[in-house]
Amino acid sequence: MTPSTTLPGGTATLGDLTVSRVGYGAMQLAGPGVMGPPADPESAVAVLREAVALGITHIDTSEAYGPRTTNQVVREALHPYPDELVVATKVGADRDAAGGWPPARRPEDLRRQVHENLRSLGVEHLDLVNMRMGDATGQKEGSIAEAYGVLVDLQREGLVRHLGVSNVTAEQVAEARAIAPVVCVQNMYNLAVRHDDALVDQLAADGIAYVPFFPLGGFSPLQSAALGAVAARHDATPMSVALAWLLQRSPNILLIPGTSKVAHLRENVAGAGLALSADDLAELDTIGGA
Template sequence: MDSAIPERTTKGTSLSTSSTSLPGGTWTLGDLTVTRFGYGAMQLAGPWVMGPPADRDGALAVLREAVDLGITHIDTSDAYGPRITNELIREALHPYPGSLRIVTKVGANRDAQGGWPTARRPEDLRKQVHENLQALGVEVLDLVNMRSGNAEGPQSGSLAESFATLVELQQEGLIRHLGVSNVTTEQVAEAQTIAPIVCVQNMYNLAHRHDDELIDRLAIEGVAYVPFFPLGGFSPLQSSALSAVAGRLGATSMSVALAWLLQRSPNILLIPGTSKVAHLRENVAGAGLSLTSEDLAELDGISD
C-alpha cells in the first residue's frame, strides 16, 4: 500500500521545519517522525469552535509560526468550524513542508447549535475523510483518529464497524496511519485486533490520570498517547496546588502541566492550542521547564 501513497514535496515553500529547539524531542508514528510538542488547531475557529476566527490574519500567523518554530505535528478536524481550521491550515501552509504531518479525526459532525452529534456510519466516515482531503488539499491523510464516545467522554460499546471502515479507506490509499480518540481501554484493544494503530487521543492531565496504565502499556508497544485538555477539569483545590508549585518555580500553571506531561512518558505527544503567536511561544518555552524529582513527587499528590 505504501507504494500508492505519494510523498510530500517541499517545492515552492519557504517554511522552516527545524525542530532542534523544541522540548521533548521527536516520536515516530508508524513511519512518520513528528515533534513531541505539536499544535492543536481547534482554537482557530470562532466561539464554541464554530464559524471563522475574529482575527483571520492572526490565525494564519499562528500556523506559520508553529512551523517556523519547528513543530511538525498539527492536529485538526474538518468538524472544527466546521471546515474552518482545515481551510486556514491550507491557506497558511500549502504546499506543505515535507516533514509536516497533519493529523485529523472523524466520527462527529456539527449541528446548528454547536453540538457534536455522532456520525460513525460507514457512509458518514467516508464522507468525512473525503471532506478532510479536499479541505486540506492533499491526496492522502497522514493520520486519521476514529473519534468514539460523545461530548461527555468515552462510551462503552464496540467500535469495530466504524474502525473497519477507516481500515478500508487506508487500504484504498486515502489514509496512511490510524488512531483512536475518546475511547476506553477495551476499545483500544478491540481496534488493535482489527488493524495497527499509532496513537490514542484521550483526555488526560496531571489531575485526571485514569489512563496511567494504558499510557504505560502503549509506551511499551510503541504507540503514542496524545492528551487533550491538559488543564481541563481541575478542582479549585487542585488548581491552587498546581499554582503553588508553579509560583515556586516562577512559571505558569500551564507551563508546569505541559512540562509534566512531557516528562510523564516518552510516548506522550502534546497538542496545546492557541490563537495567539505570543501564547504559542509561551507554551513552547513552558513545556521545556525542567521538573525535579521533588517537584514531580509534589505534583503526584494533585491527581484524583
C-alpha cells in the same frame, strides 16, 4: 526543514513518521464554541506559520472544527505542506446548529468525512486519521470494530496513511489494535484527569503515541494549590508546569496545546521545556490522586 530536536522533548514517532513531541492543536482557531470563522483570520494564519517556523511538525485539526473552518485556515497558512509536517485529523462526529457534536459513525458518514478532510486540506491522502468514539460527555462502552474497519478500508484504498483512535476506552484500543495497527491514542488526560495512567504506560511499552486532548483542562483551566505552588517555585505559569509535567510523564506523550495567538504559542513551547524535580513531580501527582 527537518523535525526539530531543539523543541522541548525532542521527537517521537507516529508509525513510520517522526514528529516533534510538542505539536499544535488547531481547534481554537475556530470561533467561540469551536463554531464559525476565526475572530482574527490574520492572527490564525500567523500562529500556524509560527508553529512551523518554531520546528513543530505535528498539527492536529478536523473538518468538524468550525465546522469547515479550521482546515481551510490550515490550508491557507501552510499549503503546500512541508514534507516533514504531519497533519492529523479526526472523524466520527458532525456538528449541529447549536454547536453540539452528534456522533456520525455510519460507514457512509466516515467516508464522507474523510473525503471532506481531503478536499479542505487540499491533499490526496491524509497523514493520520483518528477515529473518534464516545460523545461530547466522554468515552462510551461499545464496539469500535465496524467504524474502525471503514477507516482500514480507506487506508487500503490509499486515502489514509496512518490510523489512530480518540475518546476511547482501553478495551476499544485493544479491539482496534486487533483489527489493524493503531499509531496513537488521543484521549482527555492532564494533571487532574489521570484515568488513563495504565494505558499510557502500556502504549509506551508498545511504541504507540499517546496524545492528550485538553492538556490544560480544556474549557475549564486547571486550578490547584499544588500546581500553583510548583509554578511559584519556578517563577512559571501553572500552564507551563502542566505541559512540562506531561512531557516528563512518559516519552510517548505528544502535546497538542492550542492557541490563536503567536505570543501564547511561544509561551506554550517554552513552558513545556520547564525542568521539574522529583519533589515537584511528587507534589503534582497529588492533584490527580496518582
